[in-house]
Amino acid sequence: MREIKFRIYDKQDEQMIEWSDLYRYYGIPEDWDMEDLLNGQADDEYSEVMQSTGLKDKNGREIYEGDILYYTVFDRFDHDQQYKGIVKWSDDDAQWFLASIDGSDFQGPDFHPLGWVWRQDDEPEIIGNIYENPNLLKEGETNG
Structure with missing residues (x-):
């Protein structure tokens, strides 16, 4: 099975954040799932979510x-x-x-x-x- 990966560009800090660092960077509880992250805190006016090909x-x-x-x-x-x-x-x-x-x-x-x-x-x-x-x-x- 192919792993689906994402990364996020933080527009305020102008830096790329790898998915593995996302929980630590945003202070999000680790029990949140990907859908919660993509529909909530991560994809907004301050960041851009990008999927791996x-x-x-x-x-x-x-x-x-x-x-x-x-x-x-x-x-x-x-x-x-x-x-x-x-x-x-x-x-x-x-x-x-x-x-x-x-x-x-x-x-x-x-x-x-x-x-x-x-x-x-x-x-x-x-x-x-x-x-x-x-x-x-x-x-x-x-x-x-």
């Missing part, structure tokens, strides 16, 4: 919603192209995808399903996240 990048780092990935899309004509995308969940498509950094509507070339990216590039890399690295959201900026 269950995948890891080329450096073994777990990939979460809100992470910014650098990856390559290969084609059969050797016109490989590098992208930066934000990991998001699509309720309509019931899947994780990488959204274009330029803020488009995530259709066509600006929308890459995460599973498809994994078949294209076995070495995607987390280069930051939308909360701690907003400078990476500039269109055209790359990882190197």
Whole structure:
């Protein structure tokens, strides 16, 4: 069975909190369950809850919603192209995808399903996240 993991970005302290540290950080009783946390104290104007995709990048780092990935899309004509995308969940498509950094509507070339990216590039890399690295959201900026 796949473990479902979360992390939280605390907007006031401007820091990422791993799920394992959540009880200690917020002073929440340990007998609260995940639903209590997500529907109550943790997800409000002061914090953002992000779910893990269950995948890891080329450096073994777990990939979460809100992470910014650098990856390559290969084609059969050797016109490989590098992208930066934000990991998001699509309720309509019931899947994780990488959204274009330029803020488009995530259709066509600006929308890459995460599973498809994994078949294209076995070495995607987390280069930051939308909360701690907003400078990476500039269109055209790359990882190197």
